[in-house]
Structure formats: C-alpha cells, structure tokens
Amino acid sequence: MQKDKAIVLKVEDIHKKYSNVEVLRGISFKIKKGETKVIIGPSGSGKSTLLRCINQLTIPDKGQVWLEGEEVTHTKKNINQFRQKIGMVFQDFNLFDHLNALRNVEIGLIKVKGMGKEEARQKAIEELKQVGLEEQAHLYPAQLSGGQKQRVSIARTLAMDPSVILFDEPTSALDPELIGEVLEAIKKLALKGMTMAVVTHEMGFARSVANEIIFMEGGKIVDQGSPHELFTNSQHARTRKFLYKITELYGRSVKEK
C-alpha cells in the first residue's frame, strides 16, 4: 500500500452558485492514494454540492477537478469515462428499485463497462460477499433494510473498480442500529487502501478513519487537519464549537480505536 502516494484526486478553487446563493466559494484539496478524507460541517455548508461537483453531476461555475492527473472539468473526453472511476455512494442509497441486489451491482458492469454476463455475475457476487450480502443477492431493494441497501450500493460502486469513492452522508438516512454495519463496511475499505472522500456527521468514525478532516462552512474550508489536531486543539473557535455541539448531540461515548 505504501507505494508512491500519488495524488488521485485534486480539486482546485471550485465555485458554485445557485441563483444568488454562493454554495461553494473556492474549495481546494487533494487526496493521495489510499487516503480517507472526511468532510464535516453544518447542513447547507455545501458538502454534498462539492461531492457532486467532483463527478460533474453538478457543473461547477469555476475551478478544476483532476483525477489521476487528467482534468475532469473542461474535458474533451466523455465525462462518463471519468464517472466510472469516481464511485459515489448516496445518502438515500438510490438503488435501482426494479433490480434485485445482484442486478444492481451487475448493471454498471454490463451496460457501462460492456462486460460479459457471466463474468459480471461472478464479479457482482464477489462484491456482495465483500459487504456480507451474498445471501440477499436475489432480494429487491424494498425487501432490504436500510443498512443492507447501503451496503449493496457500496458493492455496486466497488464493482466498477473506482480510483476514488465519494460518500455523501452514507449513514444519515439510517436507523441508529443500522449505522454500525455500514460504517464497518466503509472502514474495511479504508483499511484495504481505498481512496475515499466521506461527508459525514459520524464523528467517531471520522476520528478513527480519517487521514485528514476538512471542516466546511458557508461554502469554504474553515479548518483542516488530522483528527487529532481538529478534535483536541483546533486553532479555530468555530471548529471547536461545531465539534462540541455535534459530539454533544450524537453522544460522547462513541467507540474509538
């Protein structure tokens, strides 16, 4: 895992405005290979918009995104080529409701990557095993619990062999007792060296998994640093206040490793 530590994702000076609200006001950061970057901040601070600007589901007004040295923004290449390499996991899962778990994982392989049916099936089963759901392969989204749905969606993303995965509040829509299984799956990925950007309010998770935490507010990066720096002696009063509030809200006794 400790190879060259190449920069996988570089985001530079991203701006986005909706009518007259400036949602993003110049965001820049880099993620190196195998790094997990956790993005935190109050609601409406532009975190989700930022993630969507990375894979161009939202087109930023200004700024560039680079994936493995290639510019994603203003590209002549088909954006879908990049999107295959930038996985995305959504807050409300967005599993394809008409397909069972297995077909949800397969469909990108077959219809986007052009993989043969048999090969795609094998790979899909493999990915479902990774998230502990091979038994549920034939169930439809409506027959799965929230946590299971999110794990299927992680498997669907992993199947595409992405260079980086963006998680947009992956546990915010889950019942409290289901959050653990999803965080566990994401942690496993981090340990395996997957490159990830995770927007979350799970501070325990952020603390134990992040290489670096970015604190966003009002469309800007207010603070960033290692979990230790941010949680114990942030230089910014605003960060301290936010972290205090959120740990208060979510309970202090979060498990930490």
Add this chain to the structure above:
Amino acid sequence: MNGIYFIKDIVLPPLLEGTWVTIKLLVLSIPLGLLLGILIAGGRVYGNKIISFLCATFTIFFRGTPLLVQLFVIYYGLPSIGIYFSPFAAAVVGFVLCSGAYHSEYIRGAIQSIKSGQMMAAEALGMSKFKAIIYIIFPQALRRAIPGCSNEIIYLVKYSSLAFMVTCIELTGAGKIIATRYFRYTEVFLTIGVIYLLMVSVVSKLLSMAEKKLKIPGLG
C-alpha cells in the same frame, strides 16, 4: 326458437367476420399506440425545448379533439393533399395517434414519479443519459403506468367501433348492416354488446396477468 336460429345462422357469421377485422385493428393499434405513447412521453420529459414542445402540442391536439373528427380528417381530408389511406389503414392511424396521446400522459406521469436519485445514481456509474432512460427509468416508469395504460387499451377496444365511420367494416359496422337489412336491431346489437364484453374481458385478463408477471416488490 326463431330468434336463436336468426342469431346463430344469419347474424353471427357476418359479426364474426367483423370481429376479426376489429381484432386486426386492435392487434396493430394497441402496440403501436403504446410505442408512440412511450416516444411522446420520453420526448416530452427528456427532449430539448423544441422536441418537448412538439410532443406537448401533439398531445394537446389529439387529446383535445374527438377521435371521430380525427378519423374524418385522416380518411376524407388528407386525400385533398394527396395522402390516401385505405379505410383499415385510416382507422389504424387514427387509433394509434389518439391512444398514443393518452398513453403518453400516463407514461409521462409515471416517468416524473421516479425519484431523481435513480437517474443520478445511473449517471454516477458512468451511464449515459440515454442508457439510463432505457435501462433504469423506463422499466420502472412503464410498470407504474400499466394501470393507466390498461384503461386506455380497454377504451380502445370499444372506440375501435368508430372505424365503421370511415367505412372500415368491423364488428359494429357489420352489425349495423345486418340489423338494417332485417330491421332487427335489438338482437343484433345485444349480440355485438356480448362480443365486445368478451373481448374486453380477455384483454383485461391479459393486462392483469402482465401486470402481475411484471410486478416487483416495492415498485408500482
């Protein structure tokens, strides 16, 4: 007894011939109408401004005017600009255009009821918008549209009787001729009613079987 004999030997043969024409009209009009409805709905939701406008205009026109008027224009009107249809073809064209307009509204509603996250997730996987529509949106939307479209198909079975007005002799037309010849309207049209009832029952049954077969847990 005379009545039974009259219906069985005099009325039924031409009516069955007419029924066969009705069935042929329906076998062509139902799938083509549905296909047109899908195209119009797709164009309306996903087309650019011009396509979307044209599709909306089409729907306004064909939903907003009586089918009978449409059939008259197609069969009696269009020859004046050099377009000729046989009675059968004119009826099929009219039915496809009219039922397409109705189907398109059911399907458009169904497409718009699909959560935007479905398209977003498909695009995030690297799927082109077109592929996402074909493989993700339509399979869900069309399932949701089945009850509405079934309704329209059942209407079509019945309003196919208007084909008679452009001299395409289908079930109702055949009945009108035989009834007039023998001046026995009651027997003839009651028989016709029973035949339509049978056709509608068969079609409803097929549609509900299709709906069941295509059912997916949690969808619809």
